[in-house]
Amino acid sequence: MSIDAHIQIDRGTFQLNARLELPARGVSAVFGPSGSGKTTLLRALAGLEPCPDSRIIVNGTPWQTPTKYLATHERPVGLVFQEPSLFEHLTVQANLDFGRQRVSKSAQTIPLDHSIELLEISPLLKRYPHQLSVGEQQRVAIARALAVCPEWLLLDEPLAAMDAARKREILPYLETLCRETDLPILYVSHSREEVARLADHLVVLDEGKVIANGPAIEILSNLALPLAREPNSAAIIETTVAGQDHTFGLTLLDFAGGQFQVTHHDLPVDTPVRLQVQANDVSLTLERPIHTSILNVFKAEVAEMAEAGPAHVLVKLTVGSNSDSDSTLLARITRKSAEQLALKPGLAVHAQIKSAALIN
Amino acid sequence: MNLQPEDWNALWITLKLAATSTIILIILGTPLAWWLSQTRFRGKFLIEAIVALPLVLPPTVLGFYLLVALGPNGPVGGFFKAIGGQPPVFSFEGLIIGSVIYSMPFVVQPLQDAFKSIGTRPLEVAATLRATPWDRFWFVAVPLARSGFVTAAVLGFAHTLGEFGVVLMIGGNIPGETQVVSIAIYDHVESLAYTQAHWVAGTLLVISFLLLVGVYAGNRKFRVWKP
Numbered sequence: 219m220s221i222d223a224h225i226q227i228d229r230g231t232f233q234l235n236a237r238l239e240l241p242a243r244g245v246s247a248v249f250g251p252s253g254s255g256k257t258t259l260l261r262a263l264a265g266l267e268p269c270p271d272s273r274i275i276v277n278g279t280p281w282q283t284p285t286k287y288l289a290t291h292e293r294p295v296g297l298v299f300q301e302p303s304l305f306e307h308l309t310v311q312a313n314l315d316f317g318r319q320r321v322s323k324s325a326q327t328i329p330l331d332h333s334i335e336l337l338e339i340s341p342l343l344k345r346y347p348h349q350l351s352v353g354e355q356q357r358v359a360i361a362r363a364l365a366v367c368p369e370w371l372l373l374d375e376p377l378a379a380m381d382a383a384r385k386r387e388i389l390p391y392l393e394t395l396c397r398e399t400d401l402p403i404l405y406v407s408h409s410r411e412e413v414a415r416l417a418d419h420l421v422v423l424d425e426g427k428v429i430a431n432g433p434a435i436e437i438l439s440n441l442a443l444p445l446a447r448e449p450n451s452a453a454i455i456e457t458t459v460a461g462q463d464h465t466f467g468l469t470l471l472d473f474a475g476g477q478f479q480v481t482h483h484d485l486p487v488d489t490p491v492r493l494q495v496q497a498n499d500v501s502l503t504l505e506r507p508i509h510t511s512i513l514n515v516f517k518a519e520v521a522e523m524a525e526a527g528p529a530h531v532l533v534k535l536t537v538g539s540n541s542d543s544d545s546t547l548l549a550r551i552t553r554k555s556a557e558q559l560a561l562k563p564g565l566a567v568h569a570q571i572k573s574a575a576l577i578n
Numbered sequence: 579m580n581l582q583p584e585d586w587n588a589l590w591i592t593l594k595l596a597a598t599s600t601i602i603l604i605i606l607g608t609p610l611a612w613w614l615s616q617t618r619f620r621g622k623f624l625i626e627a628i629v630a631l632p633l634v635l636p637p638t639v640l641g642f643y644l645l646v647a648l649g650p651n652g653p654v655g656g657f658f659k660a661i662g663g664q665p666p667v668f669s670f671e672g673l674i675i676g677s678v679i680y681s682m683p684f685v686v687q688p689l690q691d692a693f694k695s696i697g698t699r700p701l702e703v704a705a706t707l708r709a710t711p712w713d714r715f716w717f718v719a720v721p722l723a724r725s726g727f728v729t730a731a732v733l734g735f736a737h738t739l740g741e742f743g744v745v746l747m748i749g750g751n752i753p754g755e756t757q758v759v760s761i762a763i764y765d766h767v768e769s770l771a772y773t774q775a776h777w778v779a780g781t782l783l784v785i786s787f788l789l790l791v792g793v794y795a796g797n798r799k800f801r802v803w804k805p
Contacts, residue, residue, distance in 0.1 A: 266705070305703070307721045307722055317708050
């Protein structure tokens with residue numbers, strides 16, 4: 219169960235030549251700057267972009283080979299476009315029913331009520347698209363794509379057409395969707411933040427070529443890739459809730475390198491939580507700092523260093539002794555500090571983490 | 579009412595001609611307009627030029643060629659004769675053939691524009707929602723192009739109503755058979771029967787106006803979801 223594809227499209231000025239192998243579970247994200255071919259890639263998977271030279275095999279079924287082309291309406295995908303693109307002449311309910319009634323009863327594996335509830339659109343069912351906000355429209359569009367009970371859900375930058383407030387409105391729904399369905403999702407985005415929050419698996423695309431492909435956590439902190447070099451770059455740490463410190467209103471989170479203390483979140487013990495630590499919020503010392511206001515200080519080892527602009531250096535750190543389950547941190551420090559501390563790969567340091575954010 | 583029986587006849591023939599032609603035009607024009615709006619065929623401009631030809635041709639030129647083609651020695655008339663029928667010149671059927679060709683651009687162009695303005699997105703969305711090409715056409719393209727259909731029908735009907743030159747060439751002026759209102763008015767004026775001409779012209783004016791009012795009032799309702 220997977221996507222195995224080699225998509226080749228030559229449009230003269232733009233060439234896409236992407237080899238894709240994606241697991242059939244969790245959220246796979248395709249990340250890349252605008253014009254890198256992400257959307258074309260997704261459209262080719264959906265059968266909307268002619269690509270006779272490509273090969274797309276999904277769960278063992280050929281969707282596209284040099285001799286075969288499965289038409290879009292025959293592919294078991296659900297697609298959400300950048301713009302909600304609801305049918306203007308139909309009510310929300312009729313929009314949901316449009317695809318639903320074209321799917322046989324036996325294939326209706328996802329209850330429509332469940333999608334309606336998940337996206338909280340039941341009060342909107344009788345309205346027409348022009349009576350909804352853009353955010354509501356996009357929620358309906360997601361439910362409409364789920365209504366056809368796809369084997370794959372393809373999301374083409376579903377937040378790109380929205381302002382920051384709308385994004386904050388929709389992201390939680392996407393997170394719930396990703397967490398609560400076992401539907402494999404392919405998510406195209408140029409936003410590092412969305413990818414960090416949602417993706418399990420990550421494909422990085424640049425100028426029509428795949429430059430990285432692997433677990434999201436590894437790729438986000440890979441210094442050789444553009445993701446780690448963005449000004450707001452951050453590392454993701456997988457943790458589990460260990461307990462609450464009621465005296466000080468803190469939540470304790472266990473991870474490979476120790477225990478994080480973050481401001482209170484009402485979560486049961488053992489809940490898996492993703493923590494995002496900005497590279498700018500991590501500072502390094504050679505000796506364990508005492509008398510510091512910073513709660514989260516961990517032993518770490520310098521794994522790798524890379525220049526980041528004229529005055530800064532990005533340091534990739536390994537936290538935790540067990541090499542199987544160690545975590546990675548990124549620290550952005552000045553080149554001057556790095557020189558004064560004589561940082562080099564292999565050196566043991568202490569990482570002071572000023573703040574960490576729970577991202578789902 | 580001061581309308582004479584032959585005037586009533588002319589009025590009835592005119593309305594019947596316009597209504598029949600409009601229905602045929604919608605039936606023929608819709609697939610043609612859809613094809614023109616979707617195709618990437620290089621020779622598309624040629625088809626578009628042919629469809630638009632009646633816009634620029636003097637009606638008598640079109641009428642003349644139709645007369646030749648539909649007459650007993652023309653290809654169409656000859657075909658009718660060969661299958662044991664009458665050549666359609668100087669008959670109501672001939673008028674319908676002439677009107678359909680003459681009013682074709684007034685139906686095809688608004689439909690083509692309406693289909694084009696839908697854009698590719700709703701059709702792509704429909705395809706991802708399991709709709710076959712036929713489904714997409716009926717349940718997405720046609721409803722979204724609804725106001726285009728109204729415009730096309732109104733223009734097709736109105737243009738046929740006002741037809742003169744083509745009708746004169748291929749229909750002759752047979753009262754009760756091929757005499758339409760525009761020609762009846764012309765006849766009245768020729769014979770200086772101005773009162774009679776007033777009555778016929780006025781009746782046509784009122785009918786046309788009421789028709790348009792009805793259609794546009796209805797169309798406003800269709801547009802509720804349009805910004």
